[in-house]
Amino acid sequence: MSELPQPCDDIRDLSLRAQEARGMLRVITCGSAGSGKSTLIERLAYEANGRLESRLGAMSANVAPPFAGASPHSAQRTGDQEAISPRSAERREARLGEGRLEDTAGIDDSATDLSHRFFATDRRQFIVADAPGEERHTRNTATGASTASLALVLIDARQGMQAQTRRHSVLCGLLGIRHVVVVVSQMERVAYSRARYEEIVAAYREFADQLITSDIHFLPVSARAGDNIAGTCQATMPWFEGPSLLDLLETVEGPSDIALSSLRFPVQYVNSPNLHFRGYCGTLAGGSLAVGQGVRVEPSGQRSRIARIVTDNGDLEKAEAGQSITLTLADDIAVGRGDVLVPGQCDVTSCTAFTADVIWLHEQAMAVGQEYELKAGGRHVVGRVTRIIYEIDIDTMTRQAADRLLPNGIGRCQVEVAEPLLLDSYSLSPQTGNFILIDRQTHLTLGGGMVVDTLSAGNIVWHEMAVNKRRRAERHRQKPSIVWFTGLSGSGKSSVANALERQLFGMGYSTYLLDGDNLRHGLCRDLGFGAADRRENIRRVGEVARLMVDAGLITLVSFISPFRDDRRLVRGMVEPDEFIEVYVNTPLAICEQRDPKGLYRRARAGDIKEFTGISSPYEAPLQAEAEIDTSVYDLEENVSQLIAALRRYRVI
Incomplete structure (x- = not known):
């Protein structure tokens, strides 16, 4: 493996100033095989060197451009002539730092090797990891993403969205990457078609609504020609008005803020x-x-x-x-x-049970209850997955029940360990929030995980009860579920939920109705109406509803619950088919006209701040299981529609 060339003093000084100005940015490039990752990385490095050249007045003799005959920031092409393949250029690889997600135990070199590229501009230094695109190398993507702050997700303009596009995006979100740049590559292959670019962007946006990552940028590029890499290209893509890729990488927020402020x-x-x-x-x-x-x-x-x-x-x-x-x-x-x-004085304690998002990497499926060696930080303990809460279907982004994880499967699991471990949520502290699972006989790494939440008491474990949810459901002759009503204030949620419960009760089903206003008088009386308190309000209600589902009841919940993330949080508390979202889609004008509590009038007068629909947004469900409009149909017809929906989803 060749070593990085030693830069001249001017470049070293400039690189040090760049690191001080913006900080080192670690980047992971991912995409399907043939999407042009390596070509893009080499082009980025070449254009970055061009920017250094413009600052210093002369290119360092130590740096050899991989694109012979081209000039930095050039948008010119010579017919169908191919640029020199970066794979035939000198490969300067360096192993730079250890991954946050443990990746070394029992994995052979060919499986873990990631190609890293180092380069710098006058504004920032970069380390870019090039992960293989094949599905069997998902572990490489996970390892590279665990140290990255930004992901370049490449989509071939000819092929569009692929299964690996979804898989890589989900992995990056789970591994805490805040910034994603979707690079629609090889635009020259589709004659720089704006329509094709916008079609791909629309498809990814629809998929991205279900991702954890929120900061997403889109760029059309041609790495071979250099279009939109270091400068915009009016000749080929005059319709694109965004920044170039290098401009975006130089200015995006770096990993300067560490979320966990407590000592670890x-x-x-x-x-x-x-x-x-x-x-x-x-x-x-x-x-x-x-x-x-x-x-x-x-x-x-x-x-x-x-x-x-x-x-x-x-x-x-x-x-x-x-x-x-x-x-x-x-x-x-x-x-x-x-x-x-x-x-010395803090309430954090070690735990023996926690929930985690597990990425399974081995050919042999993960089995619930089987003991593995669990490595977290420098500690090795015996651990086992006691329950798969749900598995994520990469193609549809739905959560589905599972009793095992197949190779490259991703699932949220409950994990128990034989000895206490100090763990934090991965979103707060990646260094103390990750682990790997190792085969106790072969010592091969089987999977990796990111901690979601821990049980704070040192010796709390999950007890399997003799009378469980399944047996209670059999007694009630129904499928326990949460029927979650969401909609604007005055939309008719409580009225319809109350009428539905009355109908179900009359049909012989066991139910319970949780109403937002009623719970504000008791369970949530200590909470206000700020963003944090509203989220906690939903979390508490979700936990109560989950317990009632465990008791075998059909639980009706009527809450405005304006934000998709909050509703998604509750959906994740139960089995994938136990959450029925009912969108009461009554128009705002009708709700405001009804105004049963006078809240809209007070909100319009400025007496109520952050009122949903007026001064605070309402995020409508994207794929609700049922949708009704109380301004179109009367109460009896709406209840009939919901009864039909509950039968369709086999709740009754």
């Missing part, structure tokens, strides 16, 4: 060269550390204080998240590899 220091290595020194080495994953600060060791619970913070450049008084340091403690206590230092 996973011990990676115990350094004890002699009797006079015992240091604990690692990277500060969250928060900060100062000499004299009190700390607690998890999972043992022992306490001490920081005596020294040691680095290659001397001792520090304080360290911040992201720094690699060695700590010494004031007390002689037992601390080993895999332990985690947390603040």
